[in-house]
Amino acid sequence: MDNIIICPSKYVQGPNVMDNLGAYVKPLGSSVIVLADDFVTQLVEKRVSVSFSEQNIEGYFALFGGECSQPEIERLTAVAKDQRVEAVVGIGGGKTLDTAKAVGAELSIPVVIVPTIASTDAPTSALSVIYTPEGEFSEYRFYTKNPDVVIMDTQIVAQAPTRLLVSGMGDALSTYFEARANERSGKGTMAGGAPTKAAQALAKLCFQILMSDGLKAKIACDNNLSSRALENIVEANTYLSGIGFESSGLAAAHAIHNGLTLLEECHHLYHGEKVAFGTITQLVLENAPMEEINEVIEFCCNVGLPTNLTDMGVLHIDKDKLLNVAKAACAEGETIHNMPFKVTPELVLSAILTAHELGS
Incomplete structure (x- = not known):
């Protein structure tokens, strides 16, 4: 490849x-x-x-x-x-x-x-x-x-609503973790081949900038003002995440987002808000260290991204509905199959419910 x-x-x-x-x-x-x-x-x-x-x-x-x-x-x-x-x-x-x-x-x-x-x-x-x-x-x-x-x-x-900038952070948040999963599995990327070291480096830099500048950028945007932190986050949300996801690969986080579009309760959410919860769910799915999961949850809480189903408007946990979400995430051709292990709807359902509890 x-x-x-x-x-x-x-x-x-x-x-x-x-x-x-x-x-x-x-x-x-x-x-x-x-x-x-x-x-x-x-x-x-x-x-x-x-x-x-x-x-x-x-x-x-x-x-x-x-x-x-x-x-x-x-x-x-x-x-x-x-x-x-x-x-x-x-x-x-x-x-x-x-x-x-x-x-x-x-x-x-x-x-x-x-x-x-x-x-x-x-x-x-x-x-x-x-x-x-x-x-x-x-x-x-x-x-x-x-x-x-x-x-x-x-x-x-x-000058745009802060929620939109924060949603972009949620979308960008998945970039490094999906790139990492793709690297481990050896699957092809949306660019049509294997990832370059440059693309992987951009994906990692994207995550590092989110952690260092995300909250500062949110505060600047709350005041409708630019700042060095906001400039950095705009580049991370747009360019670094864009090159990172396309040339390093998508995995479970975006597939889970796609499944969540089936829930009417989530239709009011922006793309990145659903991806943020998808990222937490992917980390649970791959059994990432709790230190890493907690870092992501803490970041989401600080900037205002959802960390559980309740945050997203799902007030009643219906396992049958969530299983349909998991099945959609695991549909043929979905990016969840870029994970470095076999993924089933039952595993995704378990990860969703666990992510919900951890993020609550």
């Missing part, structure tokens, strides 16, 4: 870099479609339009409907095709960005990703997480290349 690392062609991060968007888009095309939901459109449309005007770029804004589903991808692809655009720009959260990547792939045009939050590691990856129109996990969709440009405006991130 070849060792492979993949990443965006360009990653740009800093306060107010949104104002330079046109300069980064111009080399890719002079006519672009901008995908954003209604709230984000109101937040950035004026700045984006000014930036595009300075570069003589024609920008067409199209409203994103809220779910990265096949019908929504088809709708927006048709809009982009009608406008005969040369590139697609996605501005917003993870589902908007994943939809932009899907539209770009459908039309074989460049993709520029502009997150307004640092809530997931989706921005840098060559894949989209596709959901049903009702919000349940459907599939991973893989592309032949990563986004052409990723632009992270940390001032916008600092």
Whole structure:
């Protein structure tokens, strides 16, 4: 198996870099479609339009409907095709960005990703997480290349709700542990080969930055201000976790997240919030040392991530429902099978219940 690392062609991060968007888009095309939901459109449309005007770029804004589903991808692809655009720009959260990547792939045009939050590691990856129109996990969709440009405006991130930044920490929290499991099992990664040492190092650095700067970044974001710690966490949540998960591998934490989407009680949670509990569950599943499990639980408590089912809204423990979650996590093709041992739904159910008790 070849060792492979993949990443965006360009990653740009800093306060107010949104104002330079046109300069980064111009080399890719002079006519672009901008995908954003209604709230984000109101937040950035004026700045984006000014930036595009300075570069003589024609920008067409199209409203994103809220779910990265096949019908929504088809709708927006048709809009982009009608406008005969040369590139697609996605501005917003993870589902908007994943939809932009899907539209770009459908039309074989460049993709520029502009997150307004640092809530997931989706921005840098060559894949989209596709959901049903009702919000349940459907599939991973893989592309032949990563986004052409990723632009992270940390001032916008600092002004977003703190819960979103913390959710990104939850997503990033799994990166090192899933990479470690993948290394032990020798399974292939989402990059299509074995992990490189560089990707593994980025995954570990991601975890180290979370532990050192996570709480400080949360406090800065609580005050809608940037800081060195927040800058570091934005890079960890987005770039380090993005390269780390894609080129070092996913394992149980994300599969358990996918299973949890079956629980209606968890539908209000963000992706990273469910992944955080999935990480604790993975550590229990692999019988990690209690010192390590406690470190992760303490971190989650400090920044406000769920550590048990009650935190996630599951007020009644129904083992039959949780077994369905475990079965979904163990479905054929799920990343839980990258663990370095055979995993069954019964083992996952046991780990979920144990993680719940430990995190309570």
